[in-house]
Amino acid sequence: MLTTLNHYGETFLKMKLDLRRLDKPIYVTSPLLPDIKDFISQIAKIYNSRWLTNMGENHNNFEIKLQHTLKVEHTSVFNNGTIALLVALKALNLPPNSEVITTPFTFAATAHCIVWNNLKPVFCDIEPQTMCIDADKIEALINHKTSAILGVHVYGFPCNVKKIEEIAKKYTLKVIYDAAHAFSSEIDNIGIGNFGDISMFSFHATKLFNSIEGGCLTYADENLTAKIYNLRNFGIQNEELVEDIGINGKMNEFQAVFGLLNLDLFEKEKIARSKVKNIYLEEISKTKGIKIPKAADNVTHSLQYFPIIIENHYKLSRNELYNEFKKFNIFTRKYFYPICSDYICYKNLPSSNKENLPIANELKNRVLCLPFYGSLEPNTIKMITKIINYFSA
């Protein structure tokens, strides 16, 4: 097939499909923006207060409102999700050099935050369905140095939180969830941020819900509130006392108002994304060689990403399909490729061995995230599905 394409070149495909290259590039996502008038009127208030950062009024209101939206006990907002995760691990006082079992099928920040905390990542393989850490493979990796499990609700699909909780109890391990993709995901109507000891959400511009950059931690244990508050602000307890080795994780007032305003809009964005999803499903759910991961029935999905799996019998490899899209000015994303166990800084870890991670290593070459956001035009979606269907097995 590829030979045919190379032979005829781009023109062949474009003529055959009656499609032309888009003038403007289409990316995987497009950020949700509050009405500019609303944003400006909030900025005027910040100017009047002259309080630009350091736990200001908007920052505090944002935390309260998030608590309701995410249906959690406590929230602490941060300048970005990475610093939030860094502080989450620090707040749990894990023994130095102890091991944290995690997934390689995630963004770089997950594993990096473990190492910045002077802890060792141990990679566990993933489930083929949800692409989250495979809870059935965790126990084999536990030893006397293990201190925690760091799961990732990848694309917004929840980990097997029940099984992970059982294991954590059995071995007295802490559980942290990287919920960067899972804003508003729920299991049986319970906010995803209620599972584990601490969860981290990202509010980066590429996320369903964003505060330009930003993130938060959610947790149930009231004792963590002061600990996290202080660690986020250099470990300062009060003007005259510094206890911990903290960092600057403060969210400023401009990001906080941006987030506050977007909190009123993200549900509408989710409805719009549902429509996009439905068109995708209509057009490609029966396409041979394409598998579409689905959330379990008791799961409310965040609709963060729309990943598809390119199966072996599809006419193009994932990389070939990615390149076809590029010719039309459409930028899908090989997300996650590479996986963390491929990184130069991690590939020599014992757990990075490919035999330990067969599913992750298989799926990293098969998964492709399609453009997915509320304002994506039906015509563009259909163009995308037409290209996919053309190479159907």
Place this chain on the structure above:
Amino acid sequence: MLTTLNHYGETFLKMKLDLRRLDKPIYVTSPLLPDIKDFISQIAKIYNSRWLTNMGENHNNFEIKLQHTLKVEHTSVFNNGTIALLVALKALNLPPNSEVITTPFTFAATAHCIVWNNLKPVFCDIEPQTMCIDADKIEALINHKTSAILGVHVYGFPCNVKKIEEIAKKYTLKVIYDAAHAFSSEIDNIGIGNFGDISMFSFHATKLFNSIEGGCLTYADENLTAKIYNLRNFGIQNEELVEDIGINGKMNEFQAVFGLLNLDLFEKEKIARSKVKNIYLEEISKTKGIKIPKAADNVTHSLQYFPIIIENHYKLSRNELYNEFKKFNIFTRKYFYPICSDYICYKNLPSSNKENLPIANELKNRVLCLPFYGSLEPNTIKMITKIINYFSA
């Protein structure tokens, strides 16, 4: 004296000085804000581009403009100065667990960034004049584990960069400067960011120049450019290669435009601060028991802070004077008190021993930063100096 005050209470002082408590609190600083119309018009452009973060156009322009302002070879901007310093230390590849000689007379971030990098802070005493690390005391702390010197240009006064450079050459050590206070400080018209291997500037709202939160690194070695760029963005080299254990240090577009606009204003703010400084000097430079640290003749000062030293023969202790100001709704700052070697997380280090740090331990109880910003009213300044002079030795 204190007994007299306690006896007569607040009323006595207020009557005696004919001063009344201010309705609005006066803090040590007030943030520089760009014209709101200019800011809004830049926000509209960001909305149109839909590029909110990740090395956007404003981010890149900000780096170029900063390069000129700071008269340096290279700049990399960050979401805040702490993350910038964290990355600076990481970028220099210092051996794990090696020792970094630094000053305890600084903000928490300086020492914390050393520890986050899995390095050990070794505290060196300070000079009584500049309150910067005492270069003459550094050599005694060097051993085979020493890898770097981290000086702080405290309040905007430069360290003894010449002597530090000599020591670094002699022992093959890296030199990093925490220039958080020293935006626009110069030595013999050379931008302060040109000394050492890397310098870090903070653009926090409390600084002379601010981008809400923010910071940058400056350096001469072209080889550091890609290293720092990647570390700031999770260690990602390109879409398919992750080499280093990086972090999220990205500055977003909103902060970048705020910074860009403030770059046009900070010189004017400095002129206004000079006037404030001159009133202070007129009123209190001859006050007995008050010492005002001065920059050397070849130094251009950043005018970041206006610290005074409360000498032994002044009628109040520093803490008592601080409390007197509070009664008038004026919030001076005991900056730096506590010093890093007092923190719970550092007090047990061998170098935290008070005998090792006599000057720092003396000055932490004597220094007081007065309110200092361009829009501080002459009447308020005179109220402050009147209170100071009342307790003259």
